[in-house]
Amino acid sequence: MRRWWLILLAAVAFVPATPVSVLHAQTSAGPTFVPAACPFRIPDGFTESVNLRCGYVDVPLERGQGNGPTVRLIVAVLPATAQPTSTPPLMYVAGGPGGGGIEEGLGIVEGLSGRLPGLDRDLVLVDMRGTGNSQPSLACPEINDAQDQNVMQGQSLDDLVQRETAGAQACRARLQGEGIDLSAFTSVASAADLNDVRQALGYNQINLWGISYGSRIVLQYLHDFPNTVRSAVIDGVVPPQADLMAGQLPDAQRALDALFADCANDSACDSTYPELKSRFWALIDRLNANPPSVRVHGPNENSVRIPFTGNAMLNFTFNLLYDSQAITLLPAIIDSVDGGDYTPVTAVAGDVFFAHDVNLGTYLSIECSDYTAYSSPAAVTAAAAGLQPELASSVLRPDDVFSMCSVWGVPATPTQNRTPVSSNVPVLVLNGELDPITPPAYGQMAAASLPNSFLYTFPGGGHGQGPSACGYTLIETFLSDPATQPTARPPAQGCFEALHPQFDTSLGSGGASP
Numbered sequence: 001m002r003r004w005w006l007i008l009l010a011a012v013a014f015v016p017a018t019p020v021s022v023l024h025a026q027t028s029a030g031p032t033f034v035p036a037a038c039p040f041r042i043p044d045g046f047t048e049s050v051n052l053r054c055g056y057v058d059v060p061l062e063r064g065q066g067n068g069p070t071v072r073l074i075v076a077v078l079p080a081t082a083q084p085t086s087t088p089p090l091m092y093v094a095g096g097p098g099g100g101g102i103e104e105g106l107g108i109v110e111g112l113s114g115r116l117p118g119l120d121r122d123l124v125l126v127d128m129r130g131t132g133n134s135q136p137s138l139a140c141p142e143i144n145d146a147q148d149q150n151v152m153q154g155q156s157l158d159d160l161v162q163r164e165t166a167g168a169q170a171c172r173a174r175l176q177g178e179g180i181d182l183s184a185f186t187s188v189a190s191a192a193d194l195n196d197v198r199q200a201l202g203y204n205q206i207n208l209w210g211i212s213y214g215s216r217i218v219l220q221y222l223h224d225f226p227n228t229v230r231s232a233v234i235d236g237v238v239p240p241q242a243d244l245m246a247g248q249l250p251d252a253q254r255a256l257d258a259l260f261a262d263c264a265n266d267s268a269c270d271s272t273y274p275e276l277k278s279r280f281w282a283l284i285d286r287l288n289a290n291p292p293s294v295r296v297h298g299p300n301e302n303s304v305r306i307p308f309t310g311n312a313m314l315n316f317t318f319n320l321l322y323d324s325q326a327i328t329l330l331p332a333i334i335d336s337v338d339g340g341d342y343t344p345v346t347a348v349a350g351d352v353f354f355a356h357d358v359n360l361g362t363y364l365s366i367e368c369s370d371y372t373a374y375s376s377p378a379a380v381t382a383a384a385a386g387l388q389p390e391l392a393s394s395v396l397r398p399d400d401v402f403s404m405c406s407v408w409g410v411p412a413t414p415t416q417n418r419t420p421v422s423s424n425v426p427v428l429v430l431n432g433e434l435d436p437i438t439p440p441a442y443g444q445m446a447a448a449s450l451p452n453s454f455l456y457t458f459p460g461g462g463h464g465q466g467p468s469a470c471g472y473t474l475i476e477t478f479l480s481d482p483a484t485q486p487t488a489r490p491p492a493q494g495c496f497e498a499l500h501p502q503f504d505t506s507l508g509s510g511g512a513s514p
Helices: 101-111 141-153 157-177 187-201 213-224 244-264 267-272 276-289 310-320 330-338 343-353 360-370 377-383 399-408 440-447 469-480
Strands: 033-035 053-060 070-078 090-093 123-127 206-211 229-235 293-297 303-307 427-432 453-458
Touching: 033 187, 053 187, 070 101, 070 187, 090 101, 090 187, 090 213, 101 123, 123 187, 141 157, 141 303, 157 360, 157 399, 187 213, 187 360, 206 213, 213 229, 229 469, 244 267, 244 276, 244 330, 244 377, 267 330, 276 310, 276 330, 293 343, 303 343, 310 330, 310 343, 330 343, 360 399, 377 399, 427 440, 427 469, 440 453, 453 469
Parallel strands: 090 123, 090 206, 206 229, 229 427, 427 453
Antiparallel strands: 033 053, 053 070, 070 123, 293 303
């Protein structure tokens, strides 16, 4: 999973928590929820309609050490509005790795006009260890600054690797100087943390919903604490056994090819944007050879000019494939840029390139232990054989992740936590057809060892389907009766069956570039 992940959700402004490194353990018979003020701005309208409860749970930094150091997890609960709170809650698990669960979760609820997934149950949001307002934070502004420099100076792969590796070295030195053990921030530890939160809130069972990397945590939780799970939703699926590093370039090309094929198979899209695939790759070559200077919204609220290279266009397109709504505009955007009109780029590229919504220290501790340790640059090169050459040598290669992991210094995840997860718990599996980072094959891979799983691949969908109207309704229907196969009754009043790739052709000219 890359730092470029862009989830186009409503933003939630957070008030920075007081910096704390590692807390001293509290003597307690078990995990305890301590009510406290919400350390973030509650979105407009929530205070009137939702009695949001906030607090924290202290959990061991490393389990089995008695009264050793702890980390503080920030927790928010949106109480049930229709049924008794004894109904098993829904616990949302964030993506990233390194995304804040409260920010993501409130953004999803706000985007759904305040509707809670499953109105008859509490919604539990957690900033997992190292993320959001939890303490300590593993934010790495040193790497963020390096990424910004790479964007502003041209997004060369060599520069990307060099600058980000130096940023990782600086961040690692600072965090270790604060006494933080970077090897304690793992998928296994995060799953155990969520079980502690469950106990602290007094729930016997929970429903889980993980988007993106959050699905990896949900699968780990199913493996480690199966009796505490009523049902689970995994959305934009990351199976523990997948080689995400070697798959990154082939998965990106698969998504691009599917986009071009969907447009070609749509008469309106094909006539408005003809020969989109060949024009796209010719555009990448042309931009790499002679990049224009484009003004975008940059860091610190400043307007900056960036060289819009072919690498930048690939990065930009890759990001927009995450979002199902943005996908509908992608042929028009490619057509505009191919014709020399960079208005779509200037409008949103700053949000794509300068979005720092993931704590990169947490990201690296997990990426390095779960994924780069079980892959190699040679595997990436082998997987890229036969791919579009512009893609195979682009900034979408994970070379920077391997390089940063070489200095991050965390051990590999034990092999037993890299095997397929088998569970009889009912699991709803959601994937998008055009998802560029967690392809439908990953959902199929996870579902193969989940005998009570129900798999949906959304035509024309991007990364994470739950926040969509149909995805939300499928989840709500599933949660109401997870033991019954959703396809045995009309799910979402037929919304899934009615889905198909959609493209906006109102803005396109269909003209090739001059």
